[in-house]
Each structure stands twice: as C-alpha cells, then as structure tokens.
Amino acid sequence: MKRIFFITALLFLIGFSGMIYGQVVAKFSSKTDSAGRARSMMKLAQSSIDYYTKTFTYKGLKPEAKVRMHLERSGAYVILKKFDKAIDDCTAAILINPKSGEAYATRGNIYNKIYKDEPAIADYRKAIQYITTTEDKAQLYNLIARSYINTREYDKAVSADSMAIVLNPKFARAYASRAEAYGRLGKFQLAINDLLPAMYGFQDNARALSVLLMQRADMKRALKQYKESINDYSLALKLNPDNGLAYWNRAASYRQNGDYQLAYEDYSKAISYFKNDRMQLARLYDDRALMEVGLQQYQQAIADDSVAISLDTAYRVAYYNKANARAQNGEYTRSNAEFKKTIPYYMNNPLAMTSIYSSMAHNEYFLNNYQTAIDYCTKAIALNTVDWSPYFERGRAYLKMNNKDLAVNDFKEILARDTSKQSADYAFSLYYTGNADKAVEVMQSSFLKTNDTFVLMGDYYNMACLYAIMNKPGEANNFLKKCIDGGYNKKYALTDGDFDNIRNTAEFKNIMGVR
Structure with missing residues (x-):
C-alpha cells in the first residue's frame, strides 16, 4: 500500500503554501532615489535645519510662524533620520497651538515611520478633531487603519477604513486597506468585494493594479476558487511581468488545482526573483520539490530540498519533505536517516511527531523490520493525537508477525477514528476485519472525487x-499498470509486500520489466 504523504500528512508542516496578503496600499509608486540625489536632499535638509534654528532666535515671530517653522524643521530631521528631534519639533508646535491638526498628523506620521503605532493612532485621532476638510479626515482614518493592521487589530482597522470610505466613497486606498484587513480576518469574500472599487482608483497605475489583482487572487485561493485565482494572477503578471510574488502565489494555486507541471514552472520563475533572500529562496526550492514529488521526479525533489536545507539549515519542513521524497523513491533506510534529522525540530509538536514516527514505521515495514515498525508506531500512539496512521502501520506489522488479534484491534481502532470513512487506511481496515466488498466500494468511490493526477495514481496503486x-491478480495488475503507465515508481512497487500474491504472474513481471 502507498501512503500519499504529499497530500494528506503535511498540513501541520507546510501550512498555506505561497505568500499571501502583501501590503498593497503603502506608496504604490515610490521610487528609490539615486545615491547622488539622496546626498543632495540630506544636504538641503541640513541647510533647512540650520536656517530655521537661526530664525528661531529672531524676536517678534508670530505663533503661527513658529508652528510652521517647527513643522518644516521636523520634516528636515526626518530626511536625516533624526526622528527624536523631528518628534520634539512637532511637540513644540503643539505646545504653541494645541489645536494644530497638522502638527498632530505630522507627529503621527513620524511615529508610524518608526513603528510606534499606538502613539501614531492617538495623534491621528487628535488631528481628526481639528482638521476640517472631509478628504483629510478620510486620509487620517485610513492611516489609523494601517496602524491597526500593523498591530493586528483587524476589526478596528475595518472600522477605521469604513469611516474613511463614508467620508470619501471613492477613496481607493481605504478600500484596498480594508480588503487587507478583511483578508486577515478570514472574510475573503468581503475582501474581494472591496478590491474592485480599489482597482477603479488605481486604473492608471499598472503596478498598483498588479498588486491589487494579486491580492484578489489570494482571496480567491483562500476560498478554494483556484481557477479564478489563476486568472487574476495571470492578469497581475500581464500588468507587471516582474511580479515575482505573483509567480509564487500562482504556483500555489496551480498546485492546489493539481497542475503540478504548471506549478513547477511558476516556482522556477519565482526563484529568480528571490535570489537575495535565502530564507524565502529555501521555501521556494522546497515548494518546487513538492511539485517534483507530484510529477514522480524524486531525485530532482531530493536535490531541491537539499538546496533548501543549505540555504536555511533551520527550515525543518525541507528535512521532512526530503525524507518523504526518499521514501517515495524506495530509499527506505536513507529516508529514515532523514526523518531522524527532523525529530529535534518537532519534539514539542505531538501531531508532527506522530506523522514522523508513522512514516518511519512505514519504511521499516518495507525493510521487513516488523518489530521496529511496531515500536515506532507504539511511540506515535503514545502521543495520543487524532492521527490513526500509526494504528494502520502497526496492524500490518502485527499481521506479518502472525499476531492477528492485535492487528484486528488496531484496524478496528481505525474504523472508529476515521469518521470520513473514505481513506485508504479505512478501506484496508475493512478488508482486514472481514468486509472485503465494502473495502472495494470505498476505494472505487475515491476515483470519482479528484482530478488530481498524483492522488489518482495513488488511488490506483492502493x-x-x-x-x-x-x-x-487480474484486477490487481490492471490497476497497477494504470499507475505505472502514469509514471509511478517501479522501485517502490517491487518492494511492496502487498504484491506478494501476484509477484510471480507474467503480467506483473511484464509491467515491472522483470523476468
């Protein structure tokens, strides 16, 4: 029997593949100044500081002039990244005129720039009390929302952006920001609804539209609308062909739609955009390795996970996936050596450890080390998780050691635990407990539930x-031929004890290419 770890056993490890919810409203069209221009700006800023500092010594300055000068000097200090002095100037302006909305807003922006969101929010709210124009108030509510997103107070962010939209119903940035907050809250359809008016506001900005389309695609992917999300990612890439994140996220949609070759190609394209980020690059190589497993390209998967580990030695998922790729390739001893490397990373994660011990037991079963397989399963079961796989692996090992009663007890445990009543483990447990017809029925029903080639080949194999x-033998060889013709690994099948009854048939030998 084949365990399809790639699809079913990695959720606790890999999470939601691809990157999601990029910040889409912060300075869409900002450009990096050249070094020469930056030097000129800093020189000009220092000159401004010197000028205003000298001017403050003049007698007879009116209060409104002093407020303006403090704010102008504050801006110059920001250019020089002297944020404490910039804040001091804003505070001085407020002491002169406690009703200066501009001073509060300026200080709020500085706090925001140095990631002090709570004082930023307080200043923005103060500014709203004294600023009279509707559009400026809307801008301030949007800035409050951005700060709440930074502090992960997404409900408050939604409320603030909603106020901004009430004040200015065409405020595209507020729609985009609220969409992000909705996405963070898992309210994906509401996010999608907001992204359309956001796009109207940026219809003349191709790069901004690309980011917004990518965000909408993220939301559709979260709703499992994979084909629709792929369309949006493609539109995003048409507007901005250098959007590496869109390649990455489109690859994730292709992957979840079972299009492994297309996912592989997009992961490969994304890799070129993250060459200077070792941690993200490690994740991309690991993601591509999973596609190579889906394409039955196990050696390439092993190579890519090796690269991922070299880029980020603490990236534990790559160790697990490399171990799994070796198991899929029939390298059971080396697979367990790799699984042992994952254990230090997952010692405090019972569900992960259950999967690791079950995987190692599976390998030991194929190596005919049945007692060792039983020992690993017993360790997994002692962790008391919801995973029933160790019961199945132990039950099979007990059968090989002629402990039928213990085996049946484990298979009955699976029948009780698997409430879906649809897994391959469940079907085999039905057979081992005397219900062969029902076992076949469960397996046959699985063929109709997926368009995923990798999963379907696994179903044929099982x-x-x-x-x-x-x-x-006739029925067994028929399904075996289907999966081998689909690119399945012969090495794995040749070592699978489940085929002992048909191993000497001419058709089996012909399928396997052995004499």
Missing part, C-alpha cells in the same frame, strides 16, 4: 494492492 492481497 486499489492494485487491495486486489493483490485479495488474491485477484
């Missing part, structure tokens, strides 16, 4: 195993 242990 069906072949089931018919083989039922001693039905």
Whole structure:
C-alpha cells in the first residue's frame, strides 16, 4: 500500500503554501532615489535645519510662524533620520497651538515611520478633531487603519477604513486597506468585494493594479476558487511581468488545482526573483520539490530540498519533505536517516511527531523490520493525537508477525477514528476485519472525487494492492499498470509486500520489466 504523504500528512508542516496578503496600499509608486540625489536632499535638509534654528532666535515671530517653522524643521530631521528631534519639533508646535491638526498628523506620521503605532493612532485621532476638510479626515482614518493592521487589530482597522470610505466613497486606498484587513480576518469574500472599487482608483497605475489583482487572487485561493485565482494572477503578471510574488502565489494555486507541471514552472520563475533572500529562496526550492514529488521526479525533489536545507539549515519542513521524497523513491533506510534529522525540530509538536514516527514505521515495514515498525508506531500512539496512521502501520506489522488479534484491534481502532470513512487506511481496515466488498466500494468511490493526477495514481496503486492481497491478480495488475503507465515508481512497487500474491504472474513481471 502507498501512503500519499504529499497530500494528506503535511498540513501541520507546510501550512498555506505561497505568500499571501502583501501590503498593497503603502506608496504604490515610490521610487528609490539615486545615491547622488539622496546626498543632495540630506544636504538641503541640513541647510533647512540650520536656517530655521537661526530664525528661531529672531524676536517678534508670530505663533503661527513658529508652528510652521517647527513643522518644516521636523520634516528636515526626518530626511536625516533624526526622528527624536523631528518628534520634539512637532511637540513644540503643539505646545504653541494645541489645536494644530497638522502638527498632530505630522507627529503621527513620524511615529508610524518608526513603528510606534499606538502613539501614531492617538495623534491621528487628535488631528481628526481639528482638521476640517472631509478628504483629510478620510486620509487620517485610513492611516489609523494601517496602524491597526500593523498591530493586528483587524476589526478596528475595518472600522477605521469604513469611516474613511463614508467620508470619501471613492477613496481607493481605504478600500484596498480594508480588503487587507478583511483578508486577515478570514472574510475573503468581503475582501474581494472591496478590491474592485480599489482597482477603479488605481486604473492608471499598472503596478498598483498588479498588486491589487494579486491580492484578489489570494482571496480567491483562500476560498478554494483556484481557477479564478489563476486568472487574476495571470492578469497581475500581464500588468507587471516582474511580479515575482505573483509567480509564487500562482504556483500555489496551480498546485492546489493539481497542475503540478504548471506549478513547477511558476516556482522556477519565482526563484529568480528571490535570489537575495535565502530564507524565502529555501521555501521556494522546497515548494518546487513538492511539485517534483507530484510529477514522480524524486531525485530532482531530493536535490531541491537539499538546496533548501543549505540555504536555511533551520527550515525543518525541507528535512521532512526530503525524507518523504526518499521514501517515495524506495530509499527506505536513507529516508529514515532523514526523518531522524527532523525529530529535534518537532519534539514539542505531538501531531508532527506522530506523522514522523508513522512514516518511519512505514519504511521499516518495507525493510521487513516488523518489530521496529511496531515500536515506532507504539511511540506515535503514545502521543495520543487524532492521527490513526500509526494504528494502520502497526496492524500490518502485527499481521506479518502472525499476531492477528492485535492487528484486528488496531484496524478496528481505525474504523472508529476515521469518521470520513473514505481513506485508504479505512478501506484496508475493512478488508482486514472481514468486509472485503465494502473495502472495494470505498476505494472505487475515491476515483470519482479528484482530478488530481498524483492522488489518482495513488488511488490506483492502493486499489492494485487491495486486489493483490485479495488474491485477484487480474484486477490487481490492471490497476497497477494504470499507475505505472502514469509514471509511478517501479522501485517502490517491487518492494511492496502487498504484491506478494501476484509477484510471480507474467503480467506483473511484464509491467515491472522483470523476468
């Protein structure tokens, strides 16, 4: 029997693949100044500081002039990144005129720039009390929302952006910001609804539209609308072909739609955009490795996960996936050596450890080390997680050691635990507890539930195993041929004890290419 770890056992490890919810409203069209221009600006800023400092010594300056000069000097200090002095100037302006909305707003912007969101919010709210224009108030509410997003107070961000939109119904940045907050709250359809008016406001800015389309695609992907999300990512890339994040996220949609080759190609394109970020690059190589597993390209997957580990030695997922790729390739001893490397990273994660011990038991079963397989399963079961796989692996090992009663007890445990009643483990447990017809029915029903080639080939393989242990060589070889013709690994099948009943048939030998 084949365990399809790639699809079913990695959720606790890989999370939601791809990157999501990029900040889309912060300075869409900002450009990096050249070094020469930056030097000129700094020189001009220092000159401004010197001028205003000298001017403050003049007698007879009116209060409104002093407020303006403090704010102008504050801006110059910001250019020089002397933020404390910039804040001091804003505070001085407020002491002169406690009703200066501009002074509060300026100080709020400085706090925002140095990631002090709470004082920024307080200043923005003060500014709203004294600023009279509707559009400026809307801008301030949007800035408050951005600060709440930074502090992960997404409900408050939604409320602030909603106020901005009430004040200015065409405020594109507020729609985009509220969409991000909705996305963070898991309210994906509401986010999608906001992104359309956001796009209207940036229809003349191709790069901004690209980011907004990518954000909408993220939301659709979260709603499992994979084809629709792929369309939006493609539109984003048409507007900005250098949007590396869109390639990455489109790859994730292709992957979840079962289009492994297209996902592989997009991961490969994304890699070129993250060459200077070792941690993200490690994740991309690992993501591509998963596609190579789906394409039955196990050696390439092993190579890519090796690169991922070299880029980020603490990236534990790559160790697990490399171990799994070796198992899929029939390298059971080396696979367990890799799994052992993952253990220090997951010692405090019972669900992960259950999967690791079950995987190692699976490998030991194929190596005919049945007692070792039982020992690993017993360790997994002692962790008391919801995963039933260690019961299945232990039950099979007990059968090989002629402990039928213990085996049946484990298979009954699976029948009780798997409430979906649809897994391959469930089907095999039905067979081992005397319900062969129902076992076949469960396996057959799985063929109709997926368009994912990798999963379908795994289902064909498991069906072949089931018919083989039922001693039905014709049916077993028929399903085995389907999965081998689909690119399945012969090395794995040749070492699978489930095929012992049909191993000497001419058709099996022909399928496997052995004499």
